[in-house]
Amino acid sequence: GAVVSQHPSWVICKSGTSVKIECRSLDFQATTMFWYRQFPKQSLMLMATSNEGSKATYEQGVEKDKFLINHASLTLSTLTVTSAHPEDSSFYICSAPPSGRAKDTQYFGPGTRLTVL
Amino acid sequence: QKEVEQNSGPLSVPEGAIASLNCTYSDRGSQSFFWYRQYSGKSPELIMFIYSNGDKEDGRFTAQLNKASQYVSLLIRDSQPSDSATYLCAAPPSGGSYIPTFGRGTSLIVHP
Numbered sequence: 361g362a363v364v365s366q367h368p369s370w371v372i373c374k375s376g377t378s379v380k381i382e383c384r385s386l387d388f389q390a391t392t393m394f395w396y397r398q399f400p401k402q403s404l405m406l407m408a409t410s411n412e413g414s415k416a417t418y419e420q421g422v423e424k425d426k427f428l429i430n431h432a433s434l435t436l437s438t439l440t441v442t443s444a445h446p447e448d449s450s451f452y453i454c455s456a457p458p459s460g461r462a463k464d465t466q467y468f469g470p471g472t473r474l475t476v477l
Numbered sequence: 478q479k480e481v482e483q484n485s486g487p488l489s490v491p492e493g494a495i496a497s498l499n500c501t502y503s504d505r506g507s508q509s510f511f512w513y514r515q516y517s518g519k520s521p522e523l524i525m526f527i528y529s530n531g532d533k534e535d536g537r538f539t540a541q542l543n544k545a546s547q548y549v550s551l552l553i554r555d556s557q558p559s560d561s562a563t564y565l566c567a568a569p570p571s572g573g574s575y576i577p578t579f580g581r582g583t584s585l586i587v588h589p
Binding site for chain 1: 511513518519520521522523526565567570576577579580581582
């Protein structure tokens with residue numbers, strides 16, 4: 361199956377710093393990628409849709425100035441959590457449907473666990 | 478608004494039994510469904526997809542789709558403790574969107 365990677369797999373940072381998370385599609389091109397957040401024992405929450413070459417689309421209640429998304433190429437999307445606070449501590453997961461294949465198949469990255477002290 | 482409903486569980490079954498996970502959906506236009514497995518602390522992993530009415534079998538897993546009843550299920554035969562995870566049902570994007578709709582997931586516990 362298609363492979364999506366994320367980096368880093370975990371990160372610990374101080375409150376007020378910014379953290380960048382990368383999502384890469386390794387063997388396919390993805391014009392669209394999705395960013396999810398998941399708190400312990402809760403369901404996936406879609407944060408935003410990342411679109412290659414254009415602005416991301418954010419879900420209601422997600423601050424676009426806090427969660428900066430850049431999708432500069434067909435294989436890379438980045439999520440930057442700016443001025444992180446302890447309440448931003450969560451499991452961040454990206455996913456992508458392979459372009460040109462069954463567009464409704466989602467392949468998930470392994471996730472990034474963010475802990476803000 | 479398209480919805481996918483799942484019982485959050487937990488569903489507890491003994492080792493070797495059949496685990497039955499169920500999902501209902503609201504969009505009659507949905508043509509296919511996906512089942513993901515998510516272990517604690519890990520991201521979801523696609524395990525099954527089904528496009529047509531009836532059953533689809535893959536090893537110990539059987540997906541069942543009933544479009545008339547808007548019901549999709551996942552059966553796990555000979556359940557193992559390693560099957561303990563949260564199972565997510567997902568409906569595909571529609572109307573030009575790439576965004577799938579996920580259920581909240583059902584927690585499955587297989588006890589020895």
